[in-house]
Amino acid sequence: xxxxxxxxxxxxxxxxxxxxxxxxxxxxxxxDISTETIYAWRRQDRIDRGLAPGLTSTEKTxxxxxxxxxxxxxxxxxxxxxxxxxxxxxxxPKTVRGDRGDGRRGTSGPGRRPGAGGV
Numbered sequence: 725x726x727x728x729x730x731x732x733x734x735x736x737x738x739x740x741x742x743x744x745x746x747x748x749x750x751x752x753x754x755x756d757i758s759t760e761t762i763y764a765w766r767r768q769d770r771i772d773r774g775l776a777p778g779l780t781s782t783e784k785t786x787x788x789x790x791x792x793x794x795x796x797x798x799x800x801x802x803x804x805x806x807x808x809x810x811x812x813x814x815x816x817p818k819t820v821r822g823d824r825g826d827g828r829r830g831t832s833g834p835g836r837r838p839g840a841g842g843v
């Protein structure tokens with residue numbers, strides 16, 4: 725239950741009041757919070773205790789952290805791609821030794837070694 729807004733201790737006390745038999749409507753009215761908020765806390769508490777299916781609070785936190793990191797890496801990759809694109813317009817690509825310019829490697833013409841491939 726790591727959502728900002730209410731401290732975990734407060735949430736735990738609210739859930740304890742509900743579990744002790746008080747109605748959610750009464751607790752919500754007395755503490756001036758939404759009934760939907762209490763229902764959501766109760767649902768997440770049941771998931772965290774393994775009584776209902778769903779992502780636990782820990783799993784949700786890990787997933788949010790992973791998604792944030794993925795977004796950061798995506799932005800970094802986009803920056804690198806853009807930089808490569810801009811540099812490609814300014815700096816010609818390096819030629820590889822033996823590059824004939826036709827996509828095939830090796831030398832051509834008179835400097836070619838006899839018997840090195842070919843017909």
